Amino acid sequence: MVTIENHNFSLSKICESGQCFRMEKCGDNRYRLVAFGKYLEAAQDGDCITFDCAQEEYAHVWKDYFDLETDYAGIIASIDRDDMYLVSAAEYGKGIRILNQDLWEMIISFIVSQQNNIKRIRKCIGILCEKYGEKRTSVNGMEYFEFPTPESLAGASLEDLYACGLGYRSKYICQTANSIYHGEVDLEKLRSMDYDAAKRELLRLYGVGVKVADCVCLFALHQTDAFPRDTHINKVMAAQYPDGFPFERYGKNSGILQQYIFYYDLNKK
DNA sequence: TATCAGGCCCTAG
């Protein structure tokens, strides 16, 4: 068990922020998730967060996964005090982190996400994992499925993928899995590219458009200047920023602010 | 029954 304190960390908001489709609530202030082939349960009491894993695994995997080295308070403090909307959004979303998730998993997950709602995205990804992922048992006896490998998805037929409820996205998953499995798009090279180059490369994948590419850049490559524009963001941009969002001011933090805006628009009553 | 959900592809003009 590892316990940390962080004033800018909220498991519930991270879970509901829609960037991770394999994290779910499993008790009072308690969540579980599968990432990088590992199963984790974590609980939160105020600013105190407990990870059910060894110190070594925490240091090696989860510390980076939850972006615990980044100073989110500083980012929030940098917001223009005259921008009431952004100040409110950040206050509302305080505790959200930009996770460092698996590149391949994010590519497939955000292809699934297009023109789709979060509940169904989770369902589709769950089916893919159960059907094509490796079954494992955690140290505390929980059975779970890893996210399928490029090889396993590339080996699936279009019909079988269609049967997972992916709809018209099946052909995107099929072709993209094959492109990656056969090295037509090299994931390792993507990691060393800057934002613009990585985005251009991702756009070569069938079924990956501007929005999905930006999500992958932000949630897997930690290119925090990526600013995914979905229907919610577009709505907010039109209503709150008719003259454009101040990207010059926020630079590398734009993507993090995007998450606050998205979460705020999605959840506020 | 129609519309929408964290879009993308393809074809016309």
Add this chain to the structure above:
DNA sequence: CTAGGGCCTGAT
């Protein structure tokens, strides 16, 4: 380069 139609599916 921009606009518009078509696309799986389940929830409301």
